[in-house]
Amino acid sequence: MVNVTIDGIRVSVPENTKILDAARLAGVKIPTLCYWEGLNEIAACRVCAVEVEGFQKLVTACNNVVWEGMAVRTNSKKARDARRTNLELILADHNAECPSCVRNGNCTLQTVAGEAGVREIPFDRNIPAKKQEGNFPLVRDYSKCIKCMRCIQVCDKIQHSNVWDVVNTGEKTTVDVRDVYRLEDSQCALCGQCITHCPVGALHERDDVDKALDALYDPEKITVIQIAPAIRTAWGEVFGLSPAEATVERLCAALKIAGFDYIFDTNFTADLTIMEEGTELLERLKNKESSRFPMFTSCCPGWVRFLKAHYPEYTENLSTAKSPQQMFGAVAKSYYAKLLNVEPERICCISIMPCLAKKHECAIPVMNDACGQPDVDLALTTREAERLIMQAGIDPAAIEDRPLDLPLGVGSGAGNIFGATGGVMEAALRTAYAVVAGRNPEPDAFRDVRGMDGWREMTFDLAGTPLRVAVAHSLGNADKLLKAIKAGEADYDFVEVMACPGGCVGGGGQPIHDGCFCAPDRAEVLYRQDADSPLRFSHENPSIQAIYADFLGEPLSHLSHQLLHTDHTLWKMPNEE
């Protein structure tokens, strides 16, 4: 332990504690802007500079450690002046059109500058051009980038995607796409982690709220909404609702009040995915010689993009099952259109997803199996859904829950945990076991696949046959896993990969909390809901049983193949031949 003094307050902290953390223990808050613990400790913004007794130059608190007897002053004139000057300098080059910014009210620069008392910018403004072009789901606004470098760090270190890099030097230094000139030509997986790590509005999703409203106000259109599992862990955050209050039923009520026609649950097609993908796995295991192993899950389009970009030779290891989002679209515009007795073209299928890659996925040209038009018309992120509700003037705290519509609004707890890393694996194992053994396992029999370790592997006894499975989340771990498989150092039957750290609950489309890795808490919400659910097995979902009985026949039937499966080789990433 070392003894230090922060603004006159004595604290004793472990050796190698950062000044920032020592100050926190002393109850002193040192503002930070570029800093992200463990990821971006580069002291670029210089906002956390403090005075250390005995030294003339200021010292950044975020990346320097304390020593015995260190005396720190965080609010000396020198420190205050430097903090304010640096913020003024950042603002001089920042497009501070705050009211129209997507991050208004949730912007670290706004907060820190406000708290530091910056009121006027004494410098000429020099704001780079926006340079926005194209229709890519991920948008970079160069006029707002403050060069904190977090996007580069998360993309390199956590996602191993290396999409961003520093370009130019001196005054012209900025962050831009690496190796190519346009984002759409890059190997971007569209995980959106750069957005959730951006302290300002320099990175955001393509805003599709207006398109959803266009459909809403089109009298010809029947709007059908699906809500992904992870949404129910986070959508209420911006409205001040706890996870217990922010139920999917309350979200359903808000969307109904906003005017949408039918509100359904992606959990339903998560269950359907289990039926199709689980059966596919059992089929592959039956025909081991002619099948490719390991079989990879295909629910996460960020992962699919990453795999195709960096390991295209493994594309056919992906399950042919569509993701729950796409299965939902195909079902909505076939089965449900029939139930409604309407032309499928009249249905506008909108999904609410924690994800940017879903915007790409629904626009893949071959995802049009129900009627020739896109199965899913629009994918909104959790944040867009929040904005949509906010724009409609709805106060979710003040409304009553409403049940989701039938029959596509019924999902099992197994479908619900799709939103957390390991969830797809656990749900699949529950049903696979039941199919092979002829009886249900304990619902929590496979809980060992849960957790936040980046790459977990287990072997389960599937009624006599050992099944070697692995779960990875974040593309960095996926990359390591693929490298190991490629090198022959790892060998599995079935692998679940989620692009985002923690799975969809940590998705790039989720609400943003600067500096916080929210996925573990959000995952807990899903597991609690699963535990409380009367339905713990996908195959026991009555709506699933009904759709097979009335429409699809059985898993991997001809109709299932047509509607619920896809060929991942039919579209290309920019580098694919």
Added chain:
Amino acid sequence: MEDPIVAGVKIILFVDRKCGILYNREDKTFINIVNNNERKKEKGKCGCDRFAPQEKRIMSRLSIVNKDRATETVEELYKDAERRIQASQPGLCPVDLAALFLRLCHAQSCGKCTPCRVGLGKLSALIEDVLSGRGTAATLPLIERTAGSIFESADCAIGREAARMVLKGVKGFREDYEEHINHGRCLGLQNQPVPCVALCPAHVDIPGYISLIHAGRFGDAVQLIRKDNPFPAVCGLICEHPCEERCRRTFVDDPINIRGLKRYAVEHESEVPMPEIAPATGKKIAVVGGGPAGLTAAYYLSVMGHSVTVYEQRHKAGGMLRYGIPGYRLPREILDKEIGILQRTGFQILCDVSVGKDITLQALREENDAVYIAIGAHTDRKLGIEGEDAAGVVSAVEMLRAIGDNNYPDYKGKTVAVVGGGNVAMDVARSAVRLGAKSVTIAYRRRKIDMTALPEEVEGAIADGCEIAELMAPVRVEKDENGSVAALWVKPQIVGEVKWGRPAPVNADAPEIRMACDLVLVAVGQGIDSRYFGENDVPLKRGTIAALDSGAVTTLEGVFSGGDCVTGPATVIRAIAGGKVAAANIDEYLGFHHEIKSSVALPPMRIDDNEPMGRVNMTERPAAERRRDFCLMEHCMSDQEAHQEASRCLHCDHFGYGSFKGGREEKW
């Protein structure tokens, strides 16, 4: 701090530059002028805060002082800027730099003439357009035409040379201009690694080991160096230290004495533990040549668990370290000790075995899983002048090789002429002095400042008593009746036009000069004895072995090559880097991915105000003493010096871009 303001027989009144207070040196008082009539004397130190109030400043007599102060400050700033340019880091945008240089040129313009006064500004604006993404297809031709016209029509060098710089840039980095115009950004990505680490060919963790030296952990420092360079003792003495070239400390004062610190660490380490050897892989590797490249590869490959045999054609291993570098720079016992440490990793050195004579390359390839060819550059280049076959014309390689085997020739009373201007020329000249020569004259066809030898080597040779005959081109060797050297005839030269960045010498209108001498030592470069390998399917490129940057020889499966025999005669640290690269790629080639890392934990980052502080330079034994023996010439830093020098490190691994990218490679 102070400027004299009263000139006279004895200057006693000074004015404090900062606060304008008068200071009397005689009685050490400050004169505080309250009003024109009242002068108040105060004792003590001038504190600018205390004496600075505006109304108390003295009036008219300060104006001249202010002007002088400005000039003086600008002179200081010139020096600051010079040092900054000198240490400018790699990876900068050439177009941005071109714009900067142009602004400097424009500030120098007197403004009399149109092309310079107006033109340079317009050029600046055009380059700024390029940098700001406003450039079009027409911009570059306009820059060229404008700069061309300024170059041709400027009245003096201020404008003309400014335009020349712009034209040079447009030609030299046209692609960078075009990338900015077409895509609004620099060619390539920003890459600003830690300068010393990046410029060290072996990428030694220099800030890391300097912090360990500062912390007094010398053994750990040496261990950390060995992660990337197994020759810390050798390099501490004779490395050409490219690491110091762009040391950012130069922005403050002068580069860190990195080599000196390394030597200090080596001399103060207690026994350094050997790295852990990986489990035996069962793979066999033959290394041809026991010089720095071969031994480096052998060391790392052994650490990786491979079984390595080094084939050395001379009596002892060491290559040019033994047979090229005289002992007063690198004592044999230090070299032997270092090679002994490397061998503790378990590889074998077979001396007096020449590949091509005693064993064939084919046999080596058949018996081993991989072969690394690192035969160095050990043949001498001839002068190609009449009489070169005279007895007493000795090549540098021949002379230093004999010394390497402890066969010291006797030069007592001899008059020696050395031909050449590189480090090897200095080595033979200084060795000749130590061998008892009566006089040693180095004949060089260019000027002394054009010599490729390190300036300190040239100065050292002069201090040792060597003469430098600059601008003297050897034309023939005169033989006596026995066919021995009688004299070296040289033709005086005049320095001429600059070609390829160096002024070329041309014959002067002066008669040839006869330099009577007994010996002519020729040090005009070395070649590679690659013939045998060329005849055995190893691809050659102008005499060097053609290998990729990975060390792989493309046409021969499992054969790698590196060091001087690939690069041509170069530095020891480049050879070491070659061996390190080869070790990594041979390991990969054999299907492994062993990681070389160090277990040394670095001390917490030190905070320092980094105020300017002089660089500790190395000192040497007095010339009169050292020129009589082959003992180590250079003194080591003292404890006090080493601690102070280590504290000067700015730690670019933590402060600056290094905390973001390129700061530290913990393993390779």
